[in-house]
Amino acid sequence: xxxxxxxxxxxxxxxxxxxxxxxxxxxxxxxDEKIYKIKVIDIEPNRDQPRRNFDEEALEELAGSIxxxxxxxxxxxNKKDDYYEIVAGERRWRAxxxxxxxxxxxxxxxxxxxxxxxxxxxxENLQRVDLxxxxxxxxxxxxxxxxxxxxxxxxxxxxxxxxxxxxxxRILNLDPRVIELAQMGKITEGHCRNLVMIExxxxxxxxxxxxxxxxxxxRDIERKIKNKKVSKENDPRFEAIYKDIEDSFQGFxxxxxxxxxxxxxxxxxxxxxxxxxxxxxxxxxK
Numbered sequence: 239x240x241x242x243x244x245x246x247x248x249x250x251x252x253x254x255x256x257x258x259x260x261x262x263x264x265x266x267x268x269x270d271e272k273i274y275k276i277k278v279i280d281i282e283p284n285r286d287q288p289r290r291n292f293d294e295e296a297l298e299e300l301a302g303s304i305x306x307x308x309x310x311x312x313x314x315x316n317k318k319d320d321y322y323e324i325v326a327g328e329r330r331w332r333a334x335x336x337x338x339x340x341x342x343x344x345x346x347x348x349x350x351x352x353x354x355x356x357x358x359x360x361x362e363n364l365q366r367v368d369l370x371x372x373x374x375x376x377x378x379x380x381x382x383x384x385x386x387x388x389x390x391x392x393x394x395x396x397x398x399x400x401x402x403x404x405x406x407x408r409i410l411n412l413d414p415r416v417i418e419l420a421q422m423g424k425i426t427e428g429h430c431r432n433l434v435m436i437e438x439x440x441x442x443x444x445x446x447x448x449x450x451x452x453x454x455x456x457r458d459i460e461r462k463i464k465n466k467k468v469s470k471e472n473d474p475r476f477e478a479i480y481k482d483i484e485d486s487f488q489g490f491x492x493x494x495x496x497x498x499x500x501x502x503x504x505x506x507x508x509x510x511x512x513x514x515x516x517x518x519x520x521x522x523x524k
Contacts, residue, residue, distance in 0.1 A: 273312050275341045281315060281322045281331055291370060291421055292332060300329065301336035309334055312343035322346070371427035372420045375406045382407075405431055413439035416446045425449055428456035432463055491519055 313327025324331055325347060334342045381392055389407075393400040409430040412420070416433055419425050425433075429449055436442045449459060480497045487495035487506065493515070496507040510516040 273343050273345055276315070276322055276344045277341050278331070278335055278339055281313075281324060281342075281344070283328050283331070284324050291373065292329060293423075297329070297333050297336060300333035304330075304333055304337040304339065309339070309342050312345045315344045315346055317346055317348050370421050370423055371406065371409060371430050372417050374427070375408075375410050378403050379407050379410065409434050413442045415439075415443045419446050419450070426456065429459055432456065432459045435463055491522060493519065 309330055311327075311330070313330050314325040315322040315327075316325050317323075322344065331342065378392065381387060382389065387395070389403045390400045393403055406427070409420070409427070410417070412430060412434055416425070416430070420427075420430050425446055429446070433442050433445055436445060445459065445462070448454060452458075454462075480499055484495050484497050487497075487508070491508055493511070494509045496509075498505045498507060508519060510519055
């Protein structure tokens with residue numbers, strides 16, 4: 239897997255291409271971490287794992303590979319009272335169960351805080367191309383909410399930009415039906431980031447279905463939304479109306495009037511040249 243800039247410290251927690259055997263299972267690896275064979279039934283998923291959905295077909299393929307070659311890279315676990323909690327590697331653990339393994343290689347990290355557990359689990363999943371955008375967004379938001387972090391602090395911690403984090407979290411505002419489509423892998427994060435700009439939930443959902451039915455790309459949906467998003471203040475028809483209103487006010491007040499119209503609000507600016515002129519205008523209003 240091609241390495242990215244995400245989670246630079248994560249690689250130090252694992253060995254590189256560690257094909258484990260009985261001979262070396264209790265020896266120190268390249269990162270001076272001891273690898274243990276732990277019973278699969280004694281390992282449990284991390285409840286704070288940001289990844290909620292796993293591709294069953296991909297798991298079956300990985301399970302087949304594990305049957306043939308074994309687990310090539312140990313998973314990272316944290317020792318609890320009577321079990322081991324997965325910090326990183328739940329996909330490998332699930333595949334190992336499918337492959338019928340009774341035990342698998344693990345690195346035990348007892349010095350990790352709950353926050354570190356979440357960060358590592360999130361980083362590992364961000365490095366996977368098949369993490370759906372909703373699980374990614376929820377994982378980011380949970381770290382911010384649970385530990386009182388700012389978006390910038392989280393960005394610095396896990397190595398992605400603050401704007402990326404903000405845009406990811408924003409898609410959680412999508413209509414629930416659209417969120418479900420994203421979790422199913424029917425639409426991409428790029429699609430979601432554009433769909434969230436559509437204000438009405440029903441129109442969001444309709445646009446999402448159109449993406450699926452027509453195979454529309456992110457660029458396609460960007461163009462469609464941009465073309466439809468001609469706001470009233472920029473619409474030539476409304477500009478003419480606003481000009482007529484300005485002319486009417488100017489005729490009434492006898493001075494220059496500016497109508498500053500926004501999407502849902504605005505302001506009327508009435509100019510006066512002196513204190514006497516202001517009193518004259520106020521007299522007209524009274």
